[in-house]
Amino acid sequence: MADQTGKHTKCCYTGFKHEGEAQGELTTFAGYDAYVTYPENRSTERAVVFLSDVMGHKFVNSQLLADEWAKRGYFVVMPDLFQGDVIQFNDIQTIDFPKWYSGGYNEKNIPHTPEVVDPIVRDVIRELKEKYGVKKIGGTGHCFGAKYVCRFLADPENGFQVGYFVHPGSLDYEEVEGVKGPISIGSAEKDPSFPVEKVHRVQEILLKKGLPFQINFYQGVGHGFSTKGDPNDKVARWAKENTFEQAVSFFNAFL
Structure with a gap:
C-alpha cells in the first residue's frame, strides 16, 4: 500500500516456487511479451488480464495460477508489465526496491510507474476487444498489479468490468476511490504493505460507493501468499487456494 506521497513501501518479498508445468504459451500480445492461456473450448468471450507481481509473466507460480483461471473458462493474458526488467526470485529479499x-536497474532507466504501465494495460484491453472479440474483461492484480486493477476499474467501458486484487504493493486511496465496478480483495495478516488499518480504510471507501465488493482477511499468512505461499504449510495452502476461489466466484457472479 502506498503512503500519502504515493511512494512504495517495502514488501516482505519471501516465498516458495511451486511445482508444475505451465499449459499456456509465451508469445507476443498487443506488441508486448506475454503469457497467454486458453480455456478448454478456446472461447474468448470472457477474459482475465492477469497483472502480475514484480517477478513478471515468466514466473512459473503466476503461470500456473493463470492456467487455473483458464480451467474455469476464462481466456487469460498476462502481459510483461516491466519490459523484461523483472525481479528474479532469488533476489526478492535483497533488491533495492525504490x-x-x-x-x-535497466539500461534505459524506464520506471515502473503508471505513465509507463498504463499504456501496456490499455493496449492489451484494446487488443482483446478488437482482435479477439472479447465481450467481458476482468482484471486480477497480485502485489504490483493491484494498483492497475483499480486504475482500470475507473472506466469499466474501456477498462475492466470487474476486478480482484490481493496483498497490494503500491496503491493510493485515490485509486480505490476511483473504482466504478465490482471488486474483490484478499488481504493478509502479516503484510506491512497492506496492514489492517489500511484494509479498514479501503473498506470504508468502498462502503460509501455502494458497489458490490468483498474483502477477505487471511490470518496466519503474509504478503505474496496468493502466488508464493508454502504449499506444504496447511494454513498457507488453504489461504492460497481460498483466495483464488474467492476471485473466481466473484467473477462468475459479476462478469
Whole structure:
C-alpha cells in the first residue's frame, strides 16, 4: 500500500516456487511479451488480464495460477508489465526496491510507474476487444498489479468490468476511490504493505460507493501468499487456494 506521497513501501518479498508445468504459451500480445492461456473450448468471450507481481509473466507460480483461471473458462493474458526488467526470485529479499521502481536497474532507466504501465494495460484491453472479440474483461492484480486493477476499474467501458486484487504493493486511496465496478480483495495478516488499518480504510471507501465488493482477511499468512505461499504449510495452502476461489466466484457472479 502506498503512503500519502504515493511512494512504495517495502514488501516482505519471501516465498516458495511451486511445482508444475505451465499449459499456456509465451508469445507476443498487443506488441508486448506475454503469457497467454486458453480455456478448454478456446472461447474468448470472457477474459482475465492477469497483472502480475514484480517477478513478471515468466514466473512459473503466476503461470500456473493463470492456467487455473483458464480451467474455469476464462481466456487469460498476462502481459510483461516491466519490459523484461523483472525481479528474479532469488533476489526478492535483497533488491533495492525504490531503485528498481524508478528504473535504476535497466539500461534505459524506464520506471515502473503508471505513465509507463498504463499504456501496456490499455493496449492489451484494446487488443482483446478488437482482435479477439472479447465481450467481458476482468482484471486480477497480485502485489504490483493491484494498483492497475483499480486504475482500470475507473472506466469499466474501456477498462475492466470487474476486478480482484490481493496483498497490494503500491496503491493510493485515490485509486480505490476511483473504482466504478465490482471488486474483490484478499488481504493478509502479516503484510506491512497492506496492514489492517489500511484494509479498514479501503473498506470504508468502498462502503460509501455502494458497489458490490468483498474483502477477505487471511490470518496466519503474509504478503505474496496468493502466488508464493508454502504449499506444504496447511494454513498457507488453504489461504492460497481460498483466495483464488474467492476471485473466481466473484467473477462468475459479476462478469
